[in-house]
Amino acid sequence: MHRPPLTLARWGSFHVGGREVRVEGQPPREVLFTxxxxxxxxxxxxxxxxxxxxxxxxxxxxxxGAAPLMxxxxxxxxxxxxxxxxxxxxxxxxxxxxxxxxxxxxxAVERGRSGWMRIPEETCGVPVTLTLENPWERFRIxxxxxxxxxxFEGQQFPADMASWCNFIRxxxxxxxxxxxxxxxxxxxxxxxxxxSVVVAHSQGGFFAWRAAQEWPDRVRxxxxxxxxxxxxxxxxxxxxxxxxxxxxxxxxxxxxxxPAIRARGLAFADAVxxxxxxxDAVDLPARGIRGNSHMIQMDRNSDDVATLVQDWLVARxxxx
Amino acid sequence: MHRPPLTLARWGSFHVGGREVRVEGQPPREVLFTxxxxxxxxxxxxxxxxxxxxxxxxxxxxxxGAAPLMxxxxxxxxxxxxxxxxxxxxxxxxxxxxxxxxxxxxxAVERGRSGWMRIPEETCGVPVTLTLENPWERFRIxxxxxxxxxxFEGQQFPADMASWCNFIRxxxxxxxxxxxxxxxxxxxxxxxxxxSVVVAHSQGGFFAWRAAQEWPDRVRxxxxxxxxxxxxxxxxxxxxxxxxxxxxxxxxxxxxxxPAIRARGLAFADAVxxxxxxxDAVDLPARGIRGNSHMIQMDRNSDDVATLVQDWLVARxxxx
Numbered sequence: 001m002h003r004p005p006l007t008l009a010r011w012g013s014f015h016v017g018g019r020e021v022r023v024e025g026q027p028p029r030e031v032l033f034t035x036x037x038x039x040x041x042x043x044x045x046x047x048x049x050x051x052x053x054x055x056x057x058x059x060x061x062x063x064x065g066a067a068p069l070m071x072x073x074x075x076x077x078x079x080x081x082x083x084x085x086x087x088x089x090x091x092x093x094x095x096x097x098x099x100x101x102x103x104x105x106x107x108a109v110e111r112g113r114s115g116w117m118r119i120p121e122e123t124c125g126v127p128v129t130l131t132l133e134n135p136w137e138r139f140r141i142x143x144x145x146x147x148x149x150x151x152f153e154g155q156q157f158p159a160d161m162a163s164w165c166n167f168i169r170x171x172x173x174x175x176x177x178x179x180x181x182x183x184x185x186x187x188x189x190x191x192x193x194x195x196s197v198v199v200a201h202s203q204g205g206f207f208a209w210r211a212a213q214e215w216p217d218r219v220r221x222x223x224x225x226x227x228x229x230x231x232x233x234x235x236x237x238x239x240x241x242x243x244x245x246x247x248x249x250x251x252x253x254x255x256x257x258x259p260a261i262r263a264r265g266l267a268f269a270d271a272v273x274x275x276x277x278x279x280d281a282v283d284l285p286a287r288g289i290r291g292n293s294h295m296i297q298m299d300r301n302s303d304d305v306a307t308l309v310q311d312w313l314v315a316r317x318x319x320x
Numbered sequence: 321m322h323r324p325p326l327t328l329a330r331w332g333s334f335h336v337g338g339r340e341v342r343v344e345g346q347p348p349r350e351v352l353f354t355x356x357x358x359x360x361x362x363x364x365x366x367x368x369x370x371x372x373x374x375x376x377x378x379x380x381x382x383x384x385g386a387a388p389l390m391x392x393x394x395x396x397x398x399x400x401x402x403x404x405x406x407x408x409x410x411x412x413x414x415x416x417x418x419x420x421x422x423x424x425x426x427x428a429v430e431r432g433r434s435g436w437m438r439i440p441e442e443t444c445g446v447p448v449t450l451t452l453e454n455p456w457e458r459f460r461i462x463x464x465x466x467x468x469x470x471x472f473e474g475q476q477f478p479a480d481m482a483s484w485c486n487f488i489r490x491x492x493x494x495x496x497x498x499x500x501x502x503x504x505x506x507x508x509x510x511x512x513x514x515x516s517v518v519v520a521h522s523q524g525g526f527f528a529w530r531a532a533q534e535w536p537d538r539v540r541x542x543x544x545x546x547x548x549x550x551x552x553x554x555x556x557x558x559x560x561x562x563x564x565x566x567x568x569x570x571x572x573x574x575x576x577x578x579p580a581i582r583a584r585g586l587a588f589a590d591a592v593x594x595x596x597x598x599x600d601a602v603d604l605p606a607r608g609i610r611g612n613s614h615m616i617q618m619d620r621n622s623d624d625v626a627t628l629v630q631d632w633l634v635a636r637x638x639x640x
Contacts (some may be wrong), residue, residue, distance in 0.1 A: 008327075035526070126446075134363065
């Protein structure tokens with residue numbers, strides 16, 4: 001589909017966060033980085049910067065929106081999951097830029113363009129990698145495998161084999177041991193950019209809840225797309241002043257894990273409301289929006305769901 | 321510095337390349353991806369897509385340039401090294417977009433936003449990571465360490481400690497065992513985008529020489545910024561129709577490795593000329609452009625060197 005040009009007043013990237021780790025007493029070794037180059041003596045001792053995070057900030061012209069809007073990706077992915085869908089359409093990064101928001105897309109710690117981690121020393125292990133087959137059922141595309149090609153009725157994910165392979169190529173190794181560093185880095189990002197609307201998907205929702213509880217004055221609103229987890233029960237009061245939108249897709253009832261994850265999410269939403277907070281939980285099928293997988297921002301109706309998010313932000317007074 | 325807005329007619333990302341690897345006979349294990357989520361049974365058996373590559377293509381409006389211009393980064397880095405300099409200036413991605421080129425920035429295989437690799441199965445080992453101290457001398461910033469803070473006289477790299485840490489945060493783990501996959505992926509990228517001008521830095525220069533020799537009809541020109549290696553001697557004839565610009569910075573004479581690397585590069589340039597090719601090798605200090613480190617696209621005079629590249633491309637008839 002043809003879309004009009006997009007004008008950027010500013011655009012650039014930066015890295016935030018990270019800790020210094022000192023290493024001593026290790027033997028140096030010779031490394032030939034490139035065939036035909038010259039060997040280098042690599043001294044592994046010294047200072048490492050671990051746990052930094054890459055962020056790309058784009059400011060459209062003209063600009064609208066009361067604050068920057070951040071897009072925090074889920075586990076095993078990078079910020080690229082917001083950029084272009086597996087079937088080549090514009091993603092939510094484009095959608096919200098076109099509404100006039102300053103959009104900040106980040107790659108979580110140890111993924112994508114974020115920085116150094118020694119493996120396994122800082123990561124406490126080797127990363128989890130996924131087969132082509134694994135996310136097919138887990139992300140609620142269909143039963144069986146992508147090679148079978150069966151999808152749930154009305155499926156909105158672009159599940160042809162070419163698009164599925166594009167999606168899998170965009171997945172990256174993922175550690176399950178770096179949550180503390182990642183939360184710290186999101187804190188550093190909010191500190192640098194300033195109070196922002198945080199739109200988070202899946203594992204990103206876990207960090208978004210926690211970040212909002214740690215630094216409530218830095219979060220203007222939370223939009224949680226199938227959050228994989230909740231905030232801390234003992235800190236619900238911190239969320240009283242932050243409007244929250246939670247969105248769940250289709251095919252959850254028949255899934256092995258999502259009924260429990262959603263039930264815990266909705267119970268946490270009740271707890272936030274009990275502490276005086278405002279939470280809207282949207283079950284897309286109940287609104288007549290059917291066929292959404294776990295990868296809602298990549299589904300063929302991704303612009304429709306983004307419009308729902310945009311309307312909610314307008315209703316909260318965050319865009320005019 | 322204030323710069324005018326930039327209008328993009330199109331912009332998006334995609335993944336190319338990669339091989340299928342089948343795994344069988346491994347035991348499944350339970351993984352809790354996110355605290356407070358639900359455990360998932362992870363079956364490591366199945367099909368992996370290894371060796372894919374992320375690329376981001378931006379097309380400015382209005383567009384100029386006879387072909388797309390690709391930016392291929394060096395070892396231990398990602399495409400972000402072209403986006404914004406460590407001291408926050410616009411990088412070469414912006415520079416060439418502002419000239420009207422369609423610019424394609426990629427993250428080499430197993431780095432940045434490129435996809436899955438099982439560690440160590442597909443990568444044949446754990447990656448090389450660098451200390452804060454290591455590249456200071458190796459990239460010809462100054463003697464000693466960044467903590468000492470001594471830089472070579474006239475140094476153009478933004479070597480204050482804050483900028484240096486920004487640079488290091490942008491470095492990523494790097495395998496020395498994935499060259500074949502990486503070359504394949506660059507081939508897939510050239511195949512998808514079509515004949516392009518390839519601007520490559522350091523290790524990227526190794527891949528650029530080899531890619532031009534493998535797929536000469538897909539490369540309109542090579543711009544090699546301190547290439548870490550050369551092409552294959554037995555295939556110099558393949559380069560006869562591709563104009564080449566080689567650029568070297570300052571402080572090479574006193575370095576442990578760069579006199580040899582440059583000498584081999586210049587000898588290879590002679591061989592290409594001997595086969596009928598056109599190679600211009602620019603020694604920046606000899607042109608009166610002094611103080612450049614190995615990270616020329618990040619140095620404070622990065623726009624001056626980019627202008628030299630642009631003028632050369634104009635002289636080759638590739639921009640009008």
